[in-house]
Amino acid sequence: MSYQDARRLGPGRLVVASHNPGKVREITALLGPFGIEPVSAASLDLPEPEETGTTFIANAELKARLAADLSGLPAIADDSGLCVEALNGDPGIFSARWAGEAKDFGFAMQLVHDRMEATGPDHGRDAHxxxxxxxxxxxxxxxxxxxxxxxxxxxxxxxxxxxGYDAMFQMDGHAETFGEMDPAEKHRVSHRADAFAKLVAKLIA
Incomplete structure (x- = not known):
């Protein structure tokens, strides 16, 4: 689809199709300057769909579609995760599931560390x-x-x-982890900021 054919996203209510408070906060902060009024899926009592996609894009699309269908409003959904080179890209699309039903990301980070250690002493630390x-x-x-x-x-x-995994991830060119970084700086440089900049260029700017 060309930029000329893109649907514009104007001021007004937009459902943030997530029950993760951290994601809702970050997306709300990114949307704020554009006159958009974010409404969380949780506040509308919308269900969380089973993430059956095999890619980040597929899971984001199914969550956005469901929220838009049920709310009658435009909806934005995020699917994101940590991909570790030494683990062949895991946890990837299963990043949230590694935290278990309790959403315990302390446990999830320990699991990533333990599995990396189990690959042997020469494992790299590269991740994205x-x-x-x-x-x-x-x-x-x-x-x-x-x-x-x-x-x-x-x-x-x-x-x-x-x-999530922010406290164990140090972005290239930065001395701080995402867990240490000022939120405004993270909003400027993160993977979510990168995706959002592309969204703004096509749908808002």
């Missing part, structure tokens, strides 16, 4: 975060974008800002 954003409208129109940042994993985790 991926964020896929999908925007769906109630009439079925859909736009998708993907962002990425590269870095290394540190142990033990550092910092209590951010969420």
């Amino acid at each position: 975060f991926v964020c896929a954003l999908a925007v769906a409208w109630p009439d079925g129109h859909l736009e998708s974008f993907e962002g990425r940042v590269d870095g290394i994993l540190v142990w033990p985790p550092r910092g209590d800002r951010g969420f």
Whole structure:
């Protein structure tokens, strides 16, 4: 689809199709300057769909479509995760599931570390975060974008800002982990910011 054919995303209510408070906060902060009024899926009592896609984009699209269908409003969904080179890209699209039913990312980070250690003493620490954003409208129109940042994993985790695996991820060119970084700086440089910049260029700017 060309930029000329893209659907514009104007001011008004937009459902953030996530029950993850950290993601909702970050997406809300990114949308704020554009006159868009984010409404969380949780506040509308929308269900969380089973993520049956095999890619970040596919999972973001199915979440956005469901939220738009049920709410009658445009909806934005995020699917993101940590991909570790030494683990052949895991946890990848299963990043949230590694935290278990309790959403315990302390446990998930320990699991990543333990599995890396089990690969042997020569494992690398390279990793990257991926964020896929999908925007769906109630009439079925859909736009998708993907962002990425590269870095290394540190142990033990550092910092209590951010969420998920942020405290063990140090982005290339930065001395702080995402867990230590000022939220405004993370919003500027993260994988979610990369995907959002592409969204803005096509749908808002």
